[in-house]
Amino acid sequence: MKISEVPQDDIKIMHGERKAVYAVDDQGRYTKTTTRGWEAEEIVLVQVIGDFEEKAQECAKRLRNGETSPIEYFMYKSWLDPLTLAQAMGLSRWQVKRHLKPGVFKKLDNDTLAEYARIFRISIDTLRNFPGEE
Amino acid sequence: MAELKQLEHRQYAHCESGVVTALLKRHGLDLSEPMVFGITGGLTFAYLPFIKMTNMPIISYRMLPGSIIKGAEKNLPITFKTTRYREKGKAQAELTHLIDRGEIVGLQTSVYWLPYFPPEMRFQFNAHNLIVYGREGDEFLVSDPVFEHTVRIKAEDLQNARFARGTLAPKGFMYYPLMVGNSIDMRKVIRKSITRTVRMMLYAPVPFIGVKGIHYMAKKIERLKTHSELKYIRLFLGHIVRMQEEIGTGGGGFRFMYAAFLQEAAAILKSPQLEEASRMMTVAGDTWRQFALACAKACKRKEDIDVVGIAQLAKSCADQEKRVYSHLKSMKSNHAS
Numbered sequence: 001m002k003i004s005e006v007p008q009d010d011i012k013i014m015h016g017e018r019k020a021v022y023a024v025d026d027q028g029r030y031t032k033t034t035t036r037g038w039e040a041e042e043i044v045l046v047q048v049i050g051d052f053e054e055k056a057q058e059c060a061k062r063l064r065n066g067e068t069s070p071i072e073y074f075m076y077k078s079w080l081d082p083l084t085l086a087q088a089m090g091l092s093r094w095q096v097k098r099h100l101k102p103g104v105f106k107k108l109d110n111d112t113l114a115e116y117a118r119i120f121r122i123s124i125d126t127l128r129n130f131p132g133e134e
Numbered sequence: 135m136a137e138l139k140q141l142e143h144r145q146y147a148h149c150e151s152g153v154v155t156a157l158l159k160r161h162g163l164d165l166s167e168p169m170v171f172g173i174t175g176g177l178t179f180a181y182l183p184f185i186k187m188t189n190m191p192i193i194s195y196r197m198l199p200g201s202i203i204k205g206a207e208k209n210l211p212i213t214f215k216t217t218r219y220r221e222k223g224k225a226q227a228e229l230t231h232l233i234d235r236g237e238i239v240g241l242q243t244s245v246y247w248l249p250y251f252p253p254e255m256r257f258q259f260n261a262h263n264l265i266v267y268g269r270e271g272d273e274f275l276v277s278d279p280v281f282e283h284t285v286r287i288k289a290e291d292l293q294n295a296r297f298a299r300g301t302l303a304p305k306g307f308m309y310y311p312l313m314v315g316n317s318i319d320m321r322k323v324i325r326k327s328i329t330r331t332v333r334m335m336l337y338a339p340v341p342f343i344g345v346k347g348i349h350y351m352a353k354k355i356e357r358l359k360t361h362s363e364l365k366y367i368r369l370f371l372g373h374i375v376r377m378q379e380e381i382g383t384g385g386g387g388f389r390f391m392y393a394a395f396l397q398e399a400a401a402i403l404k405s406p407q408l409e410e411a412s413r414m415m416t417v418a419g420d421t422w423r424q425f426a427l428a429c430a431k432a433c434k435r436k437e438d439i440d441v442v443g444i445a446q447l448a449k450s451c452a453d454q455e456k457r458v459y460s461h462l463k464s465m466k467s468n469h470a471s
Contacts (some may be wrong), residue, residue, distance in 0.1 A: 001390055001420055013254040018282055020145040022390045024416065030149070030168070030394035033283075040430035041379040044255055044372035047433050048188075051369060081189045084258050087280065087300030118294070 002026075003033050011037035013045055052079045063131065069105030070130040071096070074120040088119050137162070141238050141267045143277045143284045147391055149263040150202045151176060153240040153281025156265060158212070160238060161314035164390075171196075172395030173327040174205025177388060178334060181342040181351045187301055188257070190370065193351065193377040195388040199242065199302055203309055209323050211315030219306035222297050226289065229308060232271065238267045242307035244298030248335035250278070250285040260302040266292075324399045332459045345459070348452035355445040365440055371429040378426050386422030389455075391414055407465040411458055418454040425451055 001023045018034040025031055054078035060070045076083050083126050086096040099112075110124070117124040139160050146152025150444070151171040158165060171177070175197065182192040197205070206212050219225035232239055244260040245251055268275035273286045287295075296306045338344040351374070358367045393415035400408035425447040432439040 001386075001416065001423065013252055015252045017252065018145075019280060020147045021387060022147055022394045028413070030390075030397050030412075032145075032167075034145070038379070040375060040427050043430040043433055044375040044379070045374045047368065048376065049254060051365075079188075079257055083186060083189055084300055087303075088258065088298065090299050 003031070006033055006035050007038035007040075008036045009039045009042070011042040013037070013040065013042055049079065052076045059129070066102055069100050070100050070127055071105060071116055072100045073130065074116070074122065074127065078120050080119075085119070089115060141265070141277060144279070145282050146279040147387055148176075148196070149279050150199060150261075151391070153263040153265055154202050154206055156277065156279060157238065157240060157311055158206070158314060161311050163210075163316055163318075165315050166394075166398060168391050168394035170202065170206065171388075171391050172331075172399065173209050173275070173323050174202045175209075175327050175330050175334075176202050176205065177331050177392045179344055179347045182349045183342065185301060186345055187259070187377075188373070190373040192301070194373055195378060195386075199263075200307070203240075204469060205327075210318060211313075212311055213313045214309050215312045216309040219308075222293060222306070225296060225306035226293055226310070229266065229274075232310075233266055233269045233274065237310060239263060239308050239310040240265055241292075241296060241309075243278035243292070243295035244304065245295075245418070247291055247295035247298060248278075248287065249291055249384055250276075250281070250287065258298065258300060260298050260300060260304055302383075320402055326403060328396075328399070328462055330461045333336040335455065335459045336463065345452050345456045348448060348455065352448035352452065355441055355448060358439075358441045364437070364439070367441065368433045368435075371439075371444065372433045375426045375429045375433075378422065386419030386426075389419030389422055392417060405465070408460070411462050411465075414454070414458045414461060418451060421447070421451045421454050 001021075003023045003025055006021055006023050013035040020032050021035050022030050023033050053076075056073055058134055059068060059073045059076055063070065063073055075082070080088065082096055083094055086093045089096065099116075101107060113127060114124050117127045120127065139162065141156065144152075144156065146155060146167045148167070148171065151167050152173075154174070155165060155167045155170045158170070178194065178197050180192070180194045182194070185192045203214055203216065207214055217228070229239065229241075238459050240263055241448035242260075242262060244258065245260050245262045246256050246258045248256070248262070248264075248281075264279070265277040266274045270286075272289050274289060274292055276285045276287050278285055294309050296304055298304065335344040338346060341347070342350045355371070356371060361367055393412045396408050396415055400406070400412060425444070428444050428447055432441075432444060
């Protein structure tokens with residue numbers, strides 16, 4: 001990659017930051033230069049975030065119908081899947097799947113709820129009372 | 135041992151090679167990032183179907199986290215103090231103690247918990263390396279090698295980042311050089327490291343590592359042809375690019391960094407053949423960029439994704455890399471010195 005070919009697509013996800021990359025100058029010598037991001041990385045990042053967002057919206061419907069627990073909703077909101085969430089919690093996948101049942105969720109102890117809330121980066125009350133009164 | 139230098143924040147292309155380069159500089163060993171990456175044997179290709187990240191296989195273009203530190207110890211007269219922790223409290227106490235004593239340390243962290251990262255990048259990626267160089271009250275001063283400027287982080291956030299669980303969990307991993315020697319026979323170290331990388335890329339005993347690994351991935355892509363769900367195909371291709379574009383590598387980033395290493399090595403060994411190998415590796419990097427772009431474009435398509443064409447591009451990457459390693463191997467056998 002020549003310095004002139006280093007992508008400078010000013011992608012939103014970099015928020016004006018620049019990254020360092022190695023590229024060759026006119027004499028064919030490698031130098032460290034910077035990039036303002038590449039369209040390709042933005043496409044795939046926006047895609048995966050969009051996928052999680054879609055799952056969260058679909059989950060919100062089921063939540064209103066009392067078919068799942070807020071844990072599933074916040075899982076997608078935090079861009080986690082059941083396996084990654086289970087690992088982050090130090091639990092097995094089936095334990096997390098159980099916690100997605102509204103009945104089981106209501107009986108969860110404080111410590112477990114607090115740990116979920118920590119991982120979702122929200123307060124324990126938000127988690128417990130979600131979606132709350134609308 | 136040389137006098138310790140002030141840490142000078144610089145931006146690097148990759149977190150672990152960046153942290154190790156910066157720590158060595160502080161201890162008086164002035165190597166470039168590509169040189170550190172090259173001689174520690176940082177380059178690889180690995181398609182790991184059994185280790186998952188967001189439920190997709192890990193595809194790595196560089197060695198597993200921690201291997202640059204290990205590689206530095208193995209190939210250079212350097213000793214690192216490395217610690218993993220079971221107790222969070224002890225980890226923080228020791229970090230605080232070291233920092234207050236004026237030490238500068240590297241830490242493995244999870245991007246998910248680093249508030250200074252752009253929000254869109256804060257996924258559960260547990261192998262990000264950064265340097266802590268100071269403390270002001272409840273905040274640690276951080277030199278993160280993939281950022282242009284230094285940043286700060288609250289002790290609580292750093293704790294979360296150091297003890298994130300899951301794939302490649304950092305377990306509080308902390309490291310800093312104890313001893314850095316400076317009598318190094320660079321020619322010998324370079325030759326040895328190239329031989330090792332070539333051997334792994336050409337002759338790994340498993341089908342998912344090295345050049346074979348790239349073909350393995352190409353086959354997986356080809357097989358998407360029969361997958362009924364277009365959405366899954368798009369997510370899979372997107373995942374491949376995300377693994378390739380992983381923070382701070384910019385396209386075939388690790389290939390370009392290795393090409394930079396080969397060029398520097400060519401100058402040290404006065405070898406036109408190494409210079410040629412560097413150019414060939416640049417072509418490999420460019421091919422990887424084409425591949426990534428093709429995957430990304432496919433992600434935007436609503437219908438008929440040409441998975442065979444994309445797989446073909448992956449095979450071109452494999453072929454070009456094979457040329458590089460074969461060239462490196464052939465020059466080694468003609469080279470008695």
